[in-house]
Amino acid sequence: MTTDVAVPPALPPGPPGGGARPRSRFSVPGGTALGVGSAVLYLSLIVLIPLAVVAWRSVDQGPGYFWRAVTTPDAWSALTLTVGASILVALINLVMGTIIAWVLVRDRFPGKAVVDTLIDLPFALPTIVAGLVLLSLYGPESPLGLNLAYSRAGVVLALLFVTLPFVVRTVQPVLLELDKEMEQAAASLGASPFQTFRRIILPNLVPAMLSGTALAFTRSIAEFGSTVLISGNLPFKTQVAAVNIFSQIEGDNTTGAAAISTVLLVVALVALVSLDLLQRWGSRRG
Amino acid sequence: MAKYGLRTIAVLYLFFLLVLPVGLIIWRTFGDGLGPFVEALTSASAVHAFQVTLTVALWAVAANTVFGVGTAVLLVRHRFPGKRLLNALIDLPMAVSPVVVGLALILVYGRFAPVGGLLESWGVQVIFSTPGMVLATVFVALPLVVRAVVPVLEELGDDQEQAAHTLGASRLQAFIRITLPGIRWALAYGVVLCLARSLGEYGAVAVVSGRLVDQTQTLTLFVEERFQNFDQPAAFAAATALALIAVITLLLTKLLRPKG
Amino acid sequence: MAIEVRDVNKSFGTTPVLRDVSIDVESGSLTALLGPSGGGKSTLLRVIAGLEQPDTGTVRISGVDATRLAPQRRNVGFVFQHYAAFKHLTVFRNVAFGLEIRKRPKDEIRKRVMELLELVHLEQMADRYPSQLSGGQRQRMALARALAVEPEVLLLDEPFGALDAQVRKELRTWLRRLHDEVHVTTVFVTHDQEEAIEVADTIVVLADGEVEQVGSPAEVYDNPANPFVMRFLGPVTEIGGSLVRPHDIEISTEPVEGGTSATVSRVVRLGFEVRVELQVEGRDAWVQVTRGFADQLALTSGDVVSVRPAPGARSLVLATV
Numbered sequence: 001m002t003t004d005v006a007v008p009p010a011l012p013p014g015p016p017g018g019g020a021r022p023r024s025r026f027s028v029p030g031g032t033a034l035g036v037g038s039a040v041l042y043l044s045l046i047v048l049i050p051l052a053v054v055a056w057r058s059v060d061q062g063p064g065y066f067w068r069a070v071t072t073p074d075a076w077s078a079l080t081l082t083v084g085a086s087i088l089v090a091l092i093n094l095v096m097g098t099i100i101a102w103v104l105v106r107d108r109f110p111g112k113a114v115v116d117t118l119i120d121l122p123f124a125l126p127t128i129v130a131g132l133v134l135l136s137l138y139g140p141e142s143p144l145g146l147n148l149a150y151s152r153a154g155v156v157l158a159l160l161f162v163t164l165p166f167v168v169r170t171v172q173p174v175l176l177e178l179d180k181e182m183e184q185a186a187a188s189l190g191a192s193p194f195q196t197f198r199r200i201i202l203p204n205l206v207p208a209m210l211s212g213t214a215l216a217f218t219r220s221i222a223e224f225g226s227t228v229l230i231s232g233n234l235p236f237k238t239q240v241a242a243v244n245i246f247s248q249i250e251g252d253n254t255t256g257a258a259a260i261s262t263v264l265l266v267v268a269l270v271a272l273v274s275l276d277l278l279q280r281w282g283s284r285r286g
Numbered sequence: 287m288a289k290y291g292l293r294t295i296a297v298l299y300l301f302f303l304l305v306l307p308v309g310l311i312i313w314r315t316f317g318d319g320l321g322p323f324v325e326a327l328t329s330a331s332a333v334h335a336f337q338v339t340l341t342v343a344l345w346a347v348a349a350n351t352v353f354g355v356g357t358a359v360l361l362v363r364h365r366f367p368g369k370r371l372l373n374a375l376i377d378l379p380m381a382v383s384p385v386v387v388g389l390a391l392i393l394v395y396g397r398f399a400p401v402g403g404l405l406e407s408w409g410v411q412v413i414f415s416t417p418g419m420v421l422a423t424v425f426v427a428l429p430l431v432v433r434a435v436v437p438v439l440e441e442l443g444d445d446q447e448q449a450a451h452t453l454g455a456s457r458l459q460a461f462i463r464i465t466l467p468g469i470r471w472a473l474a475y476g477v478v479l480c481l482a483r484s485l486g487e488y489g490a491v492a493v494v495s496g497r498l499v500d501q502t503q504t505l506t507l508f509v510e511e512r513f514q515n516f517d518q519p520a521a522f523a524a525a526t527a528l529a530l531i532a533v534i535t536l537l538l539t540k541l542l543r544p545k546g
Numbered sequence: 547m548a549i550e551v552r553d554v555n556k557s558f559g560t561t562p563v564l565r566d567v568s569i570d571v572e573s574g575s576l577t578a579l580l581g582p583s584g585g586g587k588s589t590l591l592r593v594i595a596g597l598e599q600p601d602t603g604t605v606r607i608s609g610v611d612a613t614r615l616a617p618q619r620r621n622v623g624f625v626f627q628h629y630a631a632f633k634h635l636t637v638f639r640n641v642a643f644g645l646e647i648r649k650r651p652k653d654e655i656r657k658r659v660m661e662l663l664e665l666v667h668l669e670q671m672a673d674r675y676p677s678q679l680s681g682g683q684r685q686r687m688a689l690a691r692a693l694a695v696e697p698e699v700l701l702l703d704e705p706f707g708a709l710d711a712q713v714r715k716e717l718r719t720w721l722r723r724l725h726d727e728v729h730v731t732t733v734f735v736t737h738d739q740e741e742a743i744e745v746a747d748t749i750v751v752l753a754d755g756e757v758e759q760v761g762s763p764a765e766v767y768d769n770p771a772n773p774f775v776m777r778f779l780g781p782v783t784e785i786g787g788s789l790v791r792p793h794d795i796e797i798s799t800e801p802v803e804g805g806t807s808a809t810v811s812r813v814v815r816l817g818f819e820v821r822v823e824l825q826v827e828g829r830d831a832w833v834q835v836t837r838g839f840a841d842q843l844a845l846t847s848g849d850v851v852s853v854r855p856a857p858g859a860r861s862l863v864l865a866t867v
């Protein structure tokens with residue numbers, strides 16, 4: 001589950017409260033059908049049909065056209081930049097997000113509660129504002145003398161900003177629930193702190209770390225607003241896929257835009273399906 | 287010590303990525319006092335952008351709240367074929383780039399698309415006007431209310447609703463008197479998230495609005511347009527206003543968020 | 547008849563939970579549905595309330611076919627095992643709920659609710675929220691709430707199940723007295739045979755989805771229809787191929803007519819009662835005697851005694867395996 005503002009992880013499936021009755025059984029099937037019908041209609045009109053039309057539009061002039069649209073030099077460069085930057089961003093998040101979650105759970109220092117609240121700011125901040133904010137510190141007028149505007153480093157920076165909460169917020173609850181006695185048991189059996197971390201804590205965190213990373217990756221792939229200003233939108237250099245789609249729409253080339261969109265959709269779906277499999281694997285291990 | 291090392295790394299990372307940039311823009315906005323900030327936000331274009339933003343966001347939140355509560359009740363309290371699929375599809379918008387959302391809506395509701403053409407002939411313009419922007423905003427914020435309500439509805443169980451039924455309450459009465467009060471905080475949480483997302487949406491709205499200054503320009507579009515036109519004070523003022531909304535959202539969600 | 551259940555079958559998936567269940571509940575009676583866990587008691591009660599639909603069979607309430615009636619139209623009071631208290635409403639508003647739904651005038655509601663709160667001894671708690679009540683108080687609130695709408699029948703699912711032993715005992719007696727005051731036809735579920743015997747006029751024994759026996763507590767205890775019911779309703783022991791209640795056995799140090807010879811293996815003194823454990827024909831059995839009688843016999847392990855069912859004792863001959 002990815003959201004733009006942090007949502008606590010869903011409760012484990014199954015009826016809480018230990019009741020044997022999972023659901024109300026006297027629902028009028030007619031009423032249910034009406035409700036499901038309305039929900040599906042709403043979802044279809046706004047989400048499903050438009051997305052299907054994008055996919056259809058990208059291939060209705062034949063696979064050759066699709067392939068050419070995706071491999072034009074600027075589109076291909078945008079796609080590879082997007083995927084490459086997203087992988088880099090996901091990996092940095094994997095490390096930094098875990099460290100931040102660790103510090104937030106296991107460390108104590110004044111102002112920790114404020115830091116904890118701030119973590120969600122990138123989810124709440126409009127992406128264009130995020131871009132502007134970064135540009136004012138890391139742009140041409142940087143008071144630090146660090147100008148990342150119009151560079152790939154700037155793109156990575158923007159993506160790091162908007163994806164910050166994912167790994168932190170998936171790892172943090174797992175770390176909170178982690179049984180301290182497990183670590184004490186390991187220590188009593190002679191494990192050093194590092195061995196305890198490596199053999200006891202880390203294996204328990206891995207599923208959450210990976211799912212947070214996958215969410216950060218998906219978000220990076222799709223990101224638009226935060227990269228617009230700082231990337232300067234230079235084809236072959238800093239133009240990410242979403243920005244490329246945007247300029248193609250502006251240039252009335254909707255078929256080309258649809259082709260790249262479809263690639264992005266597929267990459268995101270593959271990432272999400274992998275995530276789902278990962279989560280099942282994680283939940284099977286308890 | 288490892289402890290201080292990690293703490294330093296974490297705090298520095300957050301400081302340079304998050305705190306310093308956001309602090310700087312607020313400092314730049316208010317550097318010359320409150321006057322320029324107020325002035326920039328009370329220009330005709332800014333006020334108009336604010337009105338457009340609010341209109342679009344309110345419609346989108348209303349639609350997603352009704353859909354969100356209804357769907358959450360369906361998913362938690364009812365059985366029907368295809369439930370798992372519906373549950374999975376709800377999250378789909380999260381995986382879609384905002385620009386793709388815009389493109390998708392243009393391809394269906396644009397003037398030259400079959401559906402859009404038909405609506406146009408009835409005098410309803412969707413793309414480059416408010417309905418399209420509402421659709422785009424609904425799309426990107428669609429899962430938020432559902433995902434906020436579902437866990438609480440599950441936790442609540444249906445005992446209280448059944449008790450209400452045995453006491454003579456109809457389904458609607460039980461929903462209004464028992465279920466709704468039971469989920470009110472989760473619902474408020476979801477609505478706040480949805481509202482924040484709606485007020486702050488940029489990409490999808492940029493595509494479907496046509497970015498017509500003083501017509502379909504929302505606050506986020508205003509920020510970008512002012513910045514590109516070298517009107518930094520206005521851009522920073524609007525950005526700061528949006529950032530303040532974000533901070534308020536953050537504090538509200540902190541208050542409303544279910545424990546744990 | 548207040549409730550007539552006829553040939554009700556109910557399955558969840560492929561598992562049958564109720565099989566051809568038929569019971570009659572007399573108006574004004576207090577009936578216990580007794581049986582082991584998973585036997586289908588809750589399901590039967592929920593079928594009567596309309597919270598579950600039977601696959602086949604009918605339910606009549608006060609002579610009206612209610613099988614297809616929604617729960618809100620059946621005019622039953624249902625008390626849930628975990629109370630299902632409306633957490634966001636005060637005790638007063640909880641009890642008033644059904645009356646508000648029925649759009650009764652405000653002052654009438656107020657009067658009736660206060661009456662009921664008095665009846666359940668919660669008049670001091672009217673403005674509290676359920677979270678501020680103890681388990682027993684919540685239970686009584688749930689009862690008042692169910693009674694407020696003057697239901698034709700009152701259904702209670704393990705009304706005391708979630709309470710500790712002491713409170714359970716108190717509420718049990720209180721429920722009996724309450725029923726004698728209010729006279730509403732009541733069916734309650736329990737898996738505690740002592741509770742059923744103490745409180746109910748009629749006991750329905752339900753196991754594995756089937757009705758094993760229906761009768762007054764004395765009938766069911768003294769004339770169990772089968773070994774299952776006999777075992778479920780009280781202690782039993784096996785002597786000479788028959789199932790007998792341990793307090794229905796005579797024991798003597800001299801051989802007696804019709805007696806079986808047995809060896810004492812242990813004598814356990816449990817306060818007033820003494821439990822004499824025996825070996826009878828190579829099997830374990832036990833007899834319950836009073837302390838005075840045990841002292842008189844002065845039994846110690848290894849003694850050889852003679853045992854036989856007391857005159858008039860009920861016993862069931864077990865099919866020999």
Ligand SMILES: Nc1ncnc2c1ncn2[C@@H]1O[C@H](COP(=O)(O)OP(=O)(O)OP(=O)(O)O)[C@@H](O)[C@H]1O
Pocket residue numbers: 020021022023558559563581582583584585586587588589590737
């Ligand atoms: N909604 C349901 N879906 C599937 N199976 C169910 C459902 N409700 C009850 N059952 C099954 O039906 C059987 C009877 O359940 P029921 O709750 O009626 O038993 P009970 O006699 O009340 O037991 P207990 O004393 O433990 O409450 C059980 O095996 C239970 O698992």
Ligand SMILES: [Mg+2]
Pocket residue numbers: 587588589703704
């Ligand atoms: Mg039960």
